Amino acid sequence: MDKHFVQTQKNDALLLAPGAHASIQFISQPEETSTASESALQLDSAAVIVIFFRIYQLGETLPSNDSVSMIPYETRMHITDESRLLDLVESLNSSLKLSSLIEESRLKQQIPLQELLLFLMENIRRNTETSDNIQAVKQTVAYIESHYKENITARQLYSIAGVAKWQYSNLFQSLTGKRPLDYVLDIRLKHAKRLLLHTDDTLAQIAHSVGFKDENYFSRKFKQTEGITPRQFAEASSVTSSSFVKEIPYKRIVAIGYSLGDLLSLGVTPVGADVETIGKRGLYWDAIKEVEDIGLLGEPAKIRELRPDLIVHTGFRQDWVDELTSIAPMVLIDRYEPVYSRIMQLAELLNRKKLADQWIYRHRTASKQMWRTLAKHVDVKQTATVFSVVEGNLYVIGLKGFGVTVYHPDGMQPPPKVKELMQAGIPFQLTRPEYARAYEADIHFILMDNDPRTIRLYKELMQSPYWNSKNTGQIIVSKNKYNFDDPLTMDKLLLEFPQMVLKKSYNQTHFL
Known part of the structure; x- marks a missing residue:
């Protein structure tokens, strides 16, 4: 779907947005099953069922763009009850063969479609229902915050949750993105x-009041995480806060696509964004807990x-x-625009230009310093390829x-092939x-x-011969949360990247 790829498997369903175009490619033949002939609908070994339909609001003559309740656009839904799915599709297929001129026939054509949509809604609800264990882990997240x-x-935490240690850690990390x-x-x-x-509290007072055992430990952890000492943070922030006094001219901003991290880096939390797809993959999950999800594409009904x-x-x-411009003023920013240019466009719109200028200067300086420091330990002019694996797609x-x-x-x-991609944009x-x-x-x-x-x-x-031929120093495994180029992620990556390259703490076994 344009530059958006979704890899699906047998019994998956996708609801495409109105007007969307998709091309389908079979990258491997599915396994033959002995029960295929028993299904009500006979399918080839590789087949896709495509159903077109329109939704009309009561009393309207033009189709609506609003999505079906509880079924998000372009999100993969895996169907566990294959026989029920095929029964509904067969029923729908049979109803379409009836005459559309008879009112009774038209009703019979509507019912199977509605049953199919209801089946998809129920499937999503079952797949997204929170288990008792997840609820217990969520309670410990709230416990930490208070x-x-x-x-x-x-x-203490997994005892409070009543969940096994190994399971607790996995569930906690899936909910928060952190151990x-x-x-x-x-x-x-x-x-x-x-x-x-x-406040004017001393570092010792601040350290004690937020749970650190002493000032030195607090300062050490602060610098490891933020890249600067607590005193430097306070001094830089006092300069920054005095460098812009204008208020943000907009109070309720909705972020469609990848502007979420950019807005957060400028101190702006939107009221709506793609929380489920982009938000959960980024570093800023804690900052968007109160942000409403508007879907991957920004669905008008939710935004309205x-x-x-x-x-x-x-x-x-x-x-x-x-339709979106009829809801509120809209600014379009190219997601492929270089990060410094993209941030400045947004900063000028939100009266945050000085803040953006300061970040660009600091980041350029910190980047150069990181590479110069790293060059003392490794050959930084080596070639490197970055692969990202998302939901099984490479x-x-x-x-x-x-x-x-x-x-x-x-x-x-x-390397040459990656350089070709970059030159082609x-x-x-x-x-x-x-x-x-x-x-x-x-x-x-x-x-x-x-x-x-x-x-x-x-x-x-x-396990393939090509990757088996590499030594451990040639393969560095990390998390997709670093595969964003908003200021928050880029600043964090400057701290993490040397650890990846030097300490190899981000290795294969960390993820398996």
């Missing part, structure tokens, strides 16, 4: 920053309910632009996301595992999510 000043241990004690640290530092900005006074659109598709990354930090004038170089490209050798480089970065299909593909890659 007891961060106290001594908190991992044993339990890392999350405790982040909460303490968040409150420490507030005290640094708004939020009553925004500005819509910032940096999505990969510009669906419903006319992508090669150009000058986008993680690649913006890696392919720095003072840093690593793209292609930010990333879907590829197949057997083609990975075409992007041969000195170092291979593999960014992953926790999807079972991703883990399965990664294991297959590592």
Whole structure:
């Protein structure tokens, strides 16, 4: 779907947005099953069922763009009850053969479609229902946020949840994006920053009041996480806060696509954004817990309910632009625009130009310093290829996301095939595992999510002769949350990247 790829498997369903166009490619033949002949609807070994329909609001003569309740656009739904799905499709297929001129026949054509949509809604609800264990883990997240000043241990947390230690850690990380004690640290530092900005307390007082055992430990952890000392943070923030006094001219901003991280970096939290797809994959999950999800494409009905006074659109598709502009003023920003230029466009709109100028200067300086420091330990002029595995799909990354930090004038170089992508202006490209050798480089970065299909593909890659021939220093595995190029992620990556390259703490076993 344009530059958006969705890899599906048997019994998957996708609801496409009105006017969307999709091409379908079978990348491998599914396994033959002995029960296929028993299904009500006979299918070839590789087949796709495509159903077109329109939705009309009561009394309207033109189709509506609003989505079917509870079924998000372009999100993969896996159907567990195959026989029920095929029964409904067969029933719908049979009803379409009836005469459309008879009122009774028209009703019979509507009922199977409605039953099919209801079946999809029920399937989504079952798949997204929160288990008792997840609820228990969520309660410990709330416990941390209200007891961060106290001594908190991992044993204490999974005991409160009543969940096995291994299961607790996995569930906690899937909910917050962080390990339990890392999350405790982040909460303490968040409150420490507030005290640094708004009180005259000493570092010792602040450290004690947010749960650190002493001032030295607090300062050490602060610098490891933020890259500067608490005092430097307070001084820089006082300068920054005095450098702009204008209020943001918009109170209720909706972010469509990849502007979410950019807005947050400028101190602006939107009222609506793509929380489920982009939000959960980024580093800023804690900051968007109160943000309403508007879907991957920015669905008009959901946005209208939020009553925004500005819509910032940096999505990969510009669906419903006319309808969205009737809801609120909208600014379109190219998601492939270089990050410094993209941030300045947004900053000028939001009266945050001085703040953006300061970040650009600091980031340029910090980037150069990182590469100069790293060059004392490794050959930073090596070639590097960045692969990203998302829901079992393998992508090669150009000058986008993680690649913006890696392919720095003072840093690593793209191999010939990646350079071709960059010269052609292609930010990333879907590829197949057997083609990975075409992007041969000195170092291979593999960014992953926790999807079972991703883990399965990664294991297959590592068992292939090509990847088996690499030594451990040539493969560095990390998380897809670093594959964004907003200021928040890029600043964090400057701290993490040397650890990846030097300590190799981001290795294969960390993810398996």
